[in-house]
Amino acid sequence: MEGAIKTVVMQYLSSARGKENVSGKNFQKLVKSQMGNILSDTDSSSAIKDMMKGLDDNQDGKVSFQEYLSLVGYLANSMSERKTSASGPEEAAKH
Ligand SMILES: [Ca+2]
Known part of the structure; x- marks a missing residue:
């Protein structure tokens, strides 16, 4: 668990490259490289832009x-x- 939290923080810091925020471009990279399995449309730049x-x-x-x-x-x-x-994805989608 500590390792997971550390990963969350370190990924952000490395994407921010010493700045206080992650730019749109680096956010795209972060999502594509780190969240490709958990999010369905990470290969679509416009979908990531909308999410951002x-x-x-x-x-x-x-x-x-x-x-x-x-x-x-x-x-x-x-x-x-x-x-x-x-009860499967249909039920989960209602929440
Ligand atoms: Ca902002």
């Missing part, structure tokens, strides 16, 4: 650590719903 717009609370075109964490939280949440749902 949804995350970008302060609309500065960049992803802050807080905004990144909401994506991580969303993914963790959908993963736990998939694992706990006994």
Whole structure:
């Protein structure tokens, strides 16, 4: 678990390259390289762009650590719903 948290933080820091935010371009790379199995349309740049717009609370075109964490939280949440749902994808989609 500690290793997983460390990975989450280190991936962000390496994508941010010493800055406080991850640029749109580096966010694309981060999602494509790290979340390809968990997210279905990571090979579509426009889908990632749309996702980034949804995350970008302060609309500065960049992803802050807080905004990144909401994506991580969303993914963790959908993963736990998939694992706990006994009744298949249709039922899970209603939540
Ligand atoms: Ca932002």
